[in-house]
Amino acid sequence: METTRLENWAIVDADPWKAPEAQEPRLYGKAYNHPSRPDGQDVIVSSITGYDFVKDEVICFSRNYKLGAIDPAYMELYPDIKQTFLDSIKKNPRMKNILLEVPVKAEQ
Numbered sequence: 001m002e003t004t005r006l007e008n009w010a011i012v013d014a015d016p017w018k019a020p021e022a023q024e025p026r027l028y029g030k031a032y033n034h035p036s037r038p039d040g041q042d043v044i045v046s047s048i049t050g051y052d053f054v055k056d057e058v059i060c061f062s063r064n065y066k067l068g069a070i071d072p073a074y075m076e077l078y079p080d081i082k083q084t085f086l087d088s089i090k091k092n093p094r095m096k097n098i099l100l101e102v103p104v105k106a107e108q
Contacts, residue, residue: 003055004065004066006030006058007029009030009068012027025089027044030042046060046063047060050096052064053086053097067082
């Protein structure tokens with residue numbers, strides 16, 4: 001089964017006084033390949049619990065989402081939002097992250 005894709009996404013339910021990386025993120029966007037929603041329907045994802053950096057997918061309480069294009073108006077406000085969002089997930093100890101990192105051997 002293909003992973004649900006989220007297009008035209010943005011972070012919502014955000015505190016306007018906090019920087020994006022300090023917020024408890026919820027994503028809003030148009031879902032595609034969702035098992036119970038028609039393609040293109042607007043959704044707010046369930047609680048984000050981590051990120052699978054191997055598959056490049058957001059891990060949510062109910063399912064994983066592949067992030068597509070960012071909402072253009074949101075991107076204009078936050079040009080580096082995807083990287084900021086991913087960095088905040090990496091730094092959050094409550095998030096489950098799946099990383100594929102090859103250790104670098106020190107030269108002797």
